[in-house]
Amino acid sequence: TDVVSALDPEAVRPSVELLRTVLQHAGGLPEAKLAALRPLVRRLVDELTRTLATRLRPALTGAATARPTRRPGGGLDLARTLRANLATARRTDDGRIHVIPERPVFHGRAQxxxxxxxxxxxxxxxxxxxxxxxxxxxxxxxxxxxxxxxxxxxxxxxxxxxxxxxxxxxxxxxxxxxxxxxxxxxxxxxxxxxxxxxxxxxxxxxxxxxxxxxxxxxxxxxxxxxxxxxxxxxxxxxxxxxxxxxxxxxxxxxxxxxxxxxxxxxxxxxxxxxxxxx
The missing domain is CATH 3.40.50.410 (von Willebrand factor, type A domain)
Structure with a gap:
């Protein structure tokens, strides 16, 4: 416990093994000594969570946003609407391009x-x-x-x-x-x-x-x-x-x-x- 209490929170290399050791010793400590360990535990947990979140986010991509839909409801998804209606593009006499949105695409309603x-x-x-x-x-x-x-x-x-x-x-x-x-x-x-x-x-x-x-x-x-x-x-x-x-x-x-x-x-x-x- 004395060794754990002497660790500098800013100098340690965060790992689950170190966090596990610190928590094992923190379990039976009085509140005064536990308070002294909180900065170390907080640093370990924050760094480990941040690293884990960086790795997990790609697996959750798409889970946090609404899917595009053809049903009117949310706002118009302009980029997808343009891509879905390129076949209707026509050039006018003055050189401008007009796209007729026959198949508009909308953002799904946010929950x-x-x-x-x-x-x-x-x-x-x-x-x-x-x-x-x-x-x-x-x-x-x-x-x-x-x-x-x-x-x-x-x-x-x-x-x-x-x-x-x-x-x-x-x-x-x-x-x-x-x-x-x-x-x-x-x-x-x-x-x-x-x-x-x-x-x-x-x-x-x-x-x-x-x-x-x-x-x-x-x-x-x-x-x-x-x-x-x-x-x-x-x-x-x-x-x-x-x-x-x-x-x-x-x-x-x-x-x-x-x-x-x-x-x-x-x-x-x-x-x-x-x-x-x-």
Whole structure:
């Protein structure tokens, strides 16, 4: 703890490994010492989030803007209208070019509220520490997509809704206490209460799927979500390398219940989200 407290926030090289070490030591500190560590944690989180956002944005291109449409509604998309009507171009006697817009193209109407709901359900049991960090960073980046309303639930044997902090990954990490057992069914049950438009809801479960309770309850919750029309995905791990660490037996049962399971990097998760909401 003394070594961590002596680190200069401006001199360190940000990495998930360093952030993980600092958070491990910060967990049991009194508020006075924790306050001294906040500038270091803030610098690490800000730099890591900024770097991650730069990499994820290409996967989300097109998710934040309205599609062009032939239906009148939004403003005229002049550039696309010109390209779509070049065949009607005529030169007048004075040398000017006239284009008759027989097929006008309009901007789609902007949505006042988010079109899609993304619920990231993160296992914060003791074995999931690295994935917890990546989940918080990734959720913060995805929360910046206008087409998404992003929720963040942390669960072990209890469920904590940290959605109010989703735009602040530092707050997410400090509030999500790592440790305890695993009750995936409870997390899924809470997620189900947030669903209002199933066909436009994405539920992502980040866990090693070492369920500490009867598996039947978890499978029943998955079937409820899938049967309602939600898009569900199980992340067997979430880190920069997408290394799998999970119970293959339970994962197989989840797949049979309708939840695909894969070990993903944040970029691959962003691509999945981007493909669903376009």
């Amino acid at each position: 006042r509220s988010a079109d899609w709901r993304l619920i990231i359900l993160t296992d914060v049991s003791g074995s999931m520490e690295a994935s917890t960090i990546w989940s918080a960073l990734t959720a913060s980046v995805l929360a910046g997509v206008p087409a998404l309303s992003t929720h963040f639930l942390a669960f072990s044997t209890t469920v904590l809704d940290l959605t109010e902090h989703v735009h602040d990954p530092l707050a997410l990490l400090l509030e999500a206490r790592v440790g305890g057992g695993t009750h995936i069914a409870a997390g899924l049950r809470h997620a189900r209460t947030l669903v209002t438009a199933p066909s436009r809801t994405l539920v992502v479960v980040v866990s090693d799927f070492e369920e500490g309770y009867p598996v039947g309850g978890m499978l029943a919750e998955v079937r409820e979500l899938v049967g309602a029309g939600c898009h569900v995905l199980g992340c067997a791990s979430l880190d920069d390398a997408g290394r799998p660490r999970y119970s293959t037996g339970i994962a197989g049962q989840l797949v049979a219940a309708g939840m695909p399971v894969a070990a993903l990097s944040p970029l691959e998760l962003a691509r999945w989200v981007g493909e669903k909401i376009r």
